[in-house]
Amino acid sequence: GAVVSQHPSWVICKSGTSVKIECRSLDFQATTMFWYRQFPKQSLMLMATSNEGSKATYEQGVEKDKFLINHASLTLSTLTVTSAHPEDSSFYICSAPGTENYEQYFGPGTRLTVT
Amino acid sequence: AQSVTQLGSHVSVSEGALVLLRCNYSSSVPPYLFWYVQYPNQGLQLLLKYTSAATLVKGINGFEAEFKKSETSFHLTKPSAHMSDAAEYFCAVRASGNTPLVFGKGTRLSVIA
Numbered sequence: 001g002a003v004v005s006q007h008p009s010w011v012i013c014k015s016g017t018s019v020k021i022e023c024r025s026l027d028f029q030a031t032t033m034f035w036y037r038q039f040p041k042q043s044l045m046l047m048a049t050s051n052e053g054s055k056a057t058y059e060q061g062v063e064k065d066k067f068l069i070n071h072a073s074l075t076l077s078t079l080t081v082t083s084a085h086p087e088d089s090s091f092y093i094c095s096a097p098g099t100e101n102y103e104q105y106f107g108p109g110t111r112l113t114v115t
Numbered sequence: 116a117q118s119v120t121q122l123g124s125h126v127s128v129s130e131g132a133l134v135l136l137r138c139n140y141s142s143s144v145p146p147y148l149f150w151y152v153q154y155p156n157q158g159l160q161l162l163l164k165y166t167s168a169a170t171l172v173k174g175i176n177g178f179e180a181e182f183k184k185s186e187t188s189f190h191l192t193k194p195s196a197h198m199s200d201a202a203e204y205f206c207a208v209r210a211s212g213n214t215p216l217v218f219g220k221g222t223r224l225s226v227i228a
Binding site: 032034042043044045046049093095097102103104106107108109111 | 161166205215216218219220
C-alpha cells in the first residue's frame with residue numbers, strides 16, 4: 001500500500017522558535033495533503049488542506065500566519081509552526097488521499113513539545 | 116457536511132467478551148466510512164473501511180463492522196476481546212471526492228483480564 005512518512009517523529013523546541021515538519025508520500029504523488037492536530041486524549045482535528053502549486057486552505061480558527069504550509073512538490077508538504085508556544089505542543093499528523101476507495105494514507109505523526 | 120458520533124468515550128470489556136463500539140454518521144451523500152485504531156503514542160492504523168460494496172465489512176485483527184443505512188450506523192464489533200485490543204478507536208467519514216476524513220471523538224477500549 002501507499003506510504004506516507006513524516007519527519008521528525010518527535011521534536012522539542014524552546015518557546016519562540018520555529019519548527020518545520022515534513023510530510024512525504026513515498027511511492028505515489030499527492031496533489032493534496034491534509035494536516036491534522038491531536039491534543040492528548042482527544043480526536044484528530046483538521047487544520048488545513050495543502051495543495052500543490054497553490055495556497056493552503058485553513059480550517060476556521062487556525063492561524064495561517066502561525067502554521068505555515070508549503071506544498072513544494074507532488075510528494076512533499078511542510079508545516080512550519082512559527083514562534084511556537086507551549087500551547088502548540090501536540091501530535092501533528094499528515095495524510096494524503098489514495099486513488100482507490102477514497103482512502104487516506106496517514107503518516108506516523110510528529111510529536112511537538114514546546115518548553 | 117459529514118459527521119460521525121461515537122457513543123461512549125470509554126468502553127470496558129472482559130477478556131474474551133464481545134466488543135461493540137458504536138458509531139453513527141451523518142452525511143448528505145453516500146458516505147465512505149472507516150474505523151481506525153490508535154495505540155498510545157503511535158499513529159493511526161486502518162482497521163476496516165466501507166466503500167458501498169458489501170454492507171458487512173471484515174477488517175484486521177478479527178474486527179468487523181456492518182453498514183446500516185436505515186440506522187445511519189457503522190458499529191464495530193469483535194466476538195472475543197483480547198488484551199492487545201486495548202487502544203483508542205476512531206470512526207471516520209469521508210464524502211466522495213478529494214475531501215478529508217472527519218473523525219469522531221474516539222472511544223477508549225479497556226480490556227480486563
